[in-house]
Amino acid sequence: MRAAAATPSFADExxxxxxxxxxxxxxxVVDGLxxxxxxxxxxxxxxxxxxxxxxxxxxxxxxxxxxxxxxxLVGEPVxxxxxxxxxxxxxxPQMDSLDPDFxxxxxxxxxxxxxxxxxxxxxxxxxxLLEFASLAxxxxxRIGELSGGMKRRLTLARALVNDPEFIFMDEPTTGxxxxxxxxxxxxxxQLLARGKTILLTTHxxxxxxxxxxxxxxxxxxxxxxxxxxxxxxxxxxxxxxxxIFGDGARDWADSTxxxxxxxxxxxxxxxxxxxxxxxxxxxxxxxxxxxxxxHRPANLEDLFLKLTGREMRAES
Amino acid sequence: MSAVLATVARGDWALPRVSLRFVPVWRRNFLVxxxxxxxxxxxxxxxxxxxxxxxxxxxxxxxxMVEGVTYLQxxxxxxxxxxxxxxxKFEALWGAFSRMHVQKTWDAILHTPLxxxxxxxxxxxxxxSKATFTAACILSMIWLLGIAREPLxxxxxxxxxxxxxxxxxxxxxxxxxxxSYDLLSNYFTVIVMPLVFLSGVYFPLAQLPDWxxxxxxxxxxxxxxxxxxxxxxxxxxxxxxxxIVLLCVWGASCYYIALALTRRRLLK
Numbered sequence: 025m026r027a028a029a030a031t032p033s034f035a036d037e038x039x040x041x042x043x044x045x046x047x048x049x050x051x052x053v054v055d056g057l058x059x060x061x062x063x064x065x066x067x068x069x070x071x072x073x074x075x076x077x078x079x080x081x082x083x084x085x086x087x088x089x090x091x092x093x094x095x096x097l098v099g100e101p102v103x104x105x106x107x108x109x110x111x112x113x114x115x116x117p118q119m120d121s122l123d124p125d126f127x128x129x130x131x132x133x134x135x136x137x138x139x140x141x142x143x144x145x146x147x148x149x150x151x152x153l154l155e156f157a158s159l160a161x162x163x164x165x166r167i168g169e170l171s172g173g174m175k176r177r178l179t180l181a182r183a184l185v186n187d188p189e190f191i192f193m194d195e196p197t198t199g200x201x202x203x204x205x206x207x208x209x210x211x212x213x214q215l216l217a218r219g220k221t222i223l224l225t226t227h228x229x230x231x232x233x234x235x236x237x238x239x240x241x242x243x244x245x246x247x248x249x250x251x252x253x254x255x256x257x258x259x260x261x262x263x264x265x266x267x268i269f270g271d272g273a274r275d276w277a278d279s280t281x282x283x284x285x286x287x288x289x290x291x292x293x294x295x296x297x298x299x300x301x302x303x304x305x306x307x308x309x310x311x312x313x314x315x316x317x318x319h320r321p322a323n324l325e326d327l328f329l330k331l332t333g334r335e336m337r338a339e340s
Numbered sequence: 341m342s343a344v345l346a347t348v349a350r351g352d353w354a355l356p357r358v359s360l361r362f363v364p365v366w367r368r369n370f371l372v373x374x375x376x377x378x379x380x381x382x383x384x385x386x387x388x389x390x391x392x393x394x395x396x397x398x399x400x401x402x403x404x405m406v407e408g409v410t411y412l413q414x415x416x417x418x419x420x421x422x423x424x425x426x427x428x429k430f431e432a433l434w435g436a437f438s439r440m441h442v443q444k445t446w447d448a449i450l451h452t453p454l455x456x457x458x459x460x461x462x463x464x465x466x467x468x469s470k471a472t473f474t475a476a477c478i479l480s481m482i483w484l485l486g487i488a489r490e491p492l493x494x495x496x497x498x499x500x501x502x503x504x505x506x507x508x509x510x511x512x513x514x515x516x517x518x519x520s521y522d523l524l525s526n527y528f529t530v531i532v533m534p535l536v537f538l539s540g541v542y543f544p545l546a547q548l549p550d551w552x553x554x555x556x557x558x559x560x561x562x563x564x565x566x567x568x569x570x571x572x573x574x575x576x577x578x579x580x581x582x583x584i585v586l587l588c589v590w591g592a593s594c595y596y597i598a599l600a601l602t603r604r605r606l607l608k
Contacts, residue, residue, distance in 0.1 A: 048608075087450060087607055107453045115451035121444035125372045134371065137364035138452035182448075 037096065038063045038190050038221040039084060044093035046079055046245075053079045054090070055245035063189075066212070066222040068236035070229070070324075072332050076245035077225040078118065081192055084223070085110060098190050111139060114183030118194040120175055124167045128159055128178055131167070132185055139186040146185060156211065157181035173204030180211060190221045197231060209234060229324040239324075243332045253324055260330060261322040262286045262298040266305050269294045270315040280308050289329070298322065351600030352607065357457045365449065365462025366469070369435075373470065384477045388423050392416050392481070395542075407544055409573060416487045417572035418541040420478050420496060421503065421564040427471035428504035429532060432511035433524045436463050440515065446606065456603045464508040464595065471504030472497055482572065490574025499571060502584075503564040506591035509598055510560070516601035535561040540569075560590040 039061040046054040054076045061067040069077045082088035084095055086106020095102040100109035123131050132153060136146035154160045157177040162170065170178065176196065183191055196212070197205040212235055216222060226232055232239050233253045240250040249256055257263075268276065270293075277295045281288050284305050287298040297305050302319055309317055373380065392415065400411035407414060439445040449459055479496055483489050514527045538545075538552070539561035545553050556562050563583040570577045577583060 085451065089607065107455065110451070110453045117444075117447060117451065119444055119447070121448035123368070123372075123445060123448075124443060125375060130371070134364070134368050135448070135452070137367060138449055138454050140361070140364075140453070186452075 036062050038065070038098060039067075039223060040094075040096040041080070041084065042094045044080065044083055044095065045091045046076075046083060046088065047091050053245050054083065057093075057242065057245060057247055059240055059247065059250065061221060061223060063221050064216070064219050065237045066216050066224060066235050068224045068226060068232040068239040069242060070226065070232055070239055070328060071242040072227065075243045075332075077242065078194060079245075080242075081194055081223070081225065085113070085115065085192065111186065112189050114186065114188035114191045116176075116179050116183045116191065116193040116196050118198065120179065122167045122175060122178060122182070127164045127166060128154070128170070129163045131178060132182055135182045136185045141186060149185070149187075153181045153184060156184070156214075158207065171204075173200050173207065176200060176204065176208060177211070180208070184215075188220070190223070191215065193222060193224045195226055196224065197226070197228065205231075229328055233324045241328060241331050248331045249327070257322050257324060257327050261326050262300050263322055264299050264302040265320055265322050265326060266297040266299065266302055266309075267294055267318045267320070268297060268309065268315055269317070272312065272314055276309075276312050276315060280312075281305070284308055289333075291329075296326070298326070351597075352603035353600050354603075356461075356596065356599055357455065358461060359458060361454050361458040362462035362465060365454070365459055366466045368445075369462070369466040370469070381477075384427075384474050385481070388419055388474075388478045389481060391419050392485075392487075396487075413487055413573065414569075415542065416478075416482050416485075417569045418539075418565050420475050420482075420500065420572055421539070421561070421568040422536055422541045423478055424471045424475050424500045424504050424568070425507045425532075425536070425561060425564065427474040428467045428507040429511045429528070431467035431470050432463060432508040433515060433527070434521070435467070436512060436515045437518060437521065437524060439463075440606075441518075450606065456606055457599060460512060460595075460599055460602055463512065464505055467508035467511075468501050468504035471508075472501045475500035479572065488573050490572075492574045492576075493572045495571045496568055499567050503560075503567070503587060506560055506564075506587050506594065509591050509594035512598035513594055513601060516598055516605050535559060538562065540565045558586070560587055563587050563590075 037060050041060065042058045044054050044057045045052065057076070057080060059067070069080065071077050079088060083090045084097055084102060086103040086109065089103060097106075097109040098112045100106070102109055123134065126134060129150060132150060133143060133146050137143070150163075151160065154163055157174075157180060159174060159178060159181065162174065167175065167178075180196070193212075197208050200208065209231070212222060212224075216235075222235075224232070224235060236253060238250065238252050239256070241248045241256075249260065251259070268281070273293060273295045274290060277288060277290060281295060281297055285297040285299050289296040289298075299305055306317070306319065309315060392412070396412035396415045400415065403411040405411075446459060450456065475496055479493060482493075511527075514524060518524055538548070538556040538559060540556075541561075545556055545562065548556060563586045566579060567577050567583040567587075
């Protein structure tokens with residue numbers, strides 16, 4: 025699975041994590057996690073809440089002392105040289121941490137000073153940063169006047185104030201409406217086109233599927249799968265899915281579905297039929313007019329549910 | 341008690357790593373302060389003015405001379421030290437706690453090349469700067485009202501800065517372990533108020549019973565009053581060297597403890 029680690033020339037690695045371990049009390053939050061990210065790549069960490077995503081991010085930034093393992097971020101060993109690494113890195117945190125007493129422009133100016141940037145340098149970059157965040161018209165607005173999407177975009181612009189080569193994004197679109205999410209996705213694609221490296225955590229499957237070159241599914245601090253989104257789906261999931269709902273869906277599943285589907289899952293009132301040959305399933309459904317169904321290709325969410333869902337936990 | 345010891349034992353006791361990177365933290369707080377300057381100026385001037393007028397003129401007219409000066413002079417000059425401590429404490433308690441816990445400003449700062457060590461130093465130096473401004477306000481009032489007008493009293497300003505560093509460091513220990521604003525208020529009532537009453541701001545220490553006075557003599561607030569009052573009256577402090585050493589020991593210890601506990605809290 026770990027093709028990136030097999031071939032890499034050292035200079036190509038933007039982030040290298042090996043056998044990372046972190047315990048709180050007796051519980052392992054990160055338990056022997058290894059992965060590496062190439063320069064210019066978008067890599068996503070997927071996992072349910074509490075899987076260890078944020079702790080992994082904090083370890084990579086040198087904010088949490090790991091109990092074991094090695095980390096190298098933009099060529100610098102972390103936590104040893106975390107400060108030098110952070111000079112070349114940007115972070116979009118999960119929680120809003122904009123300065124409420126400042127305007128949009130002041131937030132960027134003050135943040136630039138933490139990187140040792142001269143006010144004149146940040147002032148020169150300011151129009152481009154505001155343009156990128158679609159906030160040029162809000163330059164002198166207070167933070168309280170901004171919508172949720174605007175705040176996120178400003179946080180993104182803030183993370184770019186030092187022109188970082190590597191950007192950490194911890195659930196960048198959580199809590200945003202669809203329009204706001206699409207705008208953020210568009211900006212992330214622009215950053216990737218400029219050659220930036222991005223580490224993204226998310227629990228939105230469509231987000232990972234759209235943006236990530238490669239992704240890792242983690243749970244209980246361990247990696248369960250890693251690879252390109254479509255390759256992963258192909259490797260773990262039957263290509264076609266039929267979702268069946270309506271009164272009697274469960275009866276249909278018990279009497280007919282089980283024999284036709286390669287794999288079958290029931291969540292609430294919905295039956296998920298995974299199959300390589302969906303036409304036989306759909307033919308059988310014609311005899312059950314009360315049921316409605318949706319036929320679609322398998323996606324990352326199917327993979328995620330298979331790997332981290334009830335089925336997986338029961339086995340382990 | 342065992343919970344307190346356990347907290348202390350788990351701190352990160354590496355020596356402080358001091359660097360000039362604390363300056364942007366100071367500048368951030370200064371920019372906020374500048375924006376709210378007018379409101380803040382009012383608190384800085386009105387509160388001490390009330391103390392001086394009510395207690396100094398009102399109560400003072402009933403009292404005899406205290407330690408060779410009028411009670412008004414005694415109280416007004418002592419209240420500089422008190423206001424410096426209050427100012428530093430407020431900033432390092434409510435101000436710092438809001439930035440750390442509510443606004444997440446500290447989280448944002450720690451994502452940059454700054455460390456917890458830089459952050460705390462910036463907060464302490466900022467609190468001391470603000471407290472020095474408070475001292476300057478009161479000192480100008482004392483000059484304007486003609487309570488005392490001695491050139492030597494300008495030395496009150498560097499003394500105020502130095503004293504405020506100590507009290508800001510002390511307050512940041514509380515900040516490091518506080519879970520809500522409640523603990524900050526409790527600390528103020530249980531620790532800070534007694535410090536003030538035992539410090540000699542309102543009455544000379546000689547009025548205290550012997551055992552209590554011998555305790556008070558080792559307290560930082562007492563040393564602060566002992567240092568500031570003579571300077572404001574235009575005299576050299578009698579025990580200046582002892583006061584400075586005592587405050588240095590308090591300040592350095594508090595800074596080290598605050599740093600260890602804050603690292604523990606933020607870098608877990």
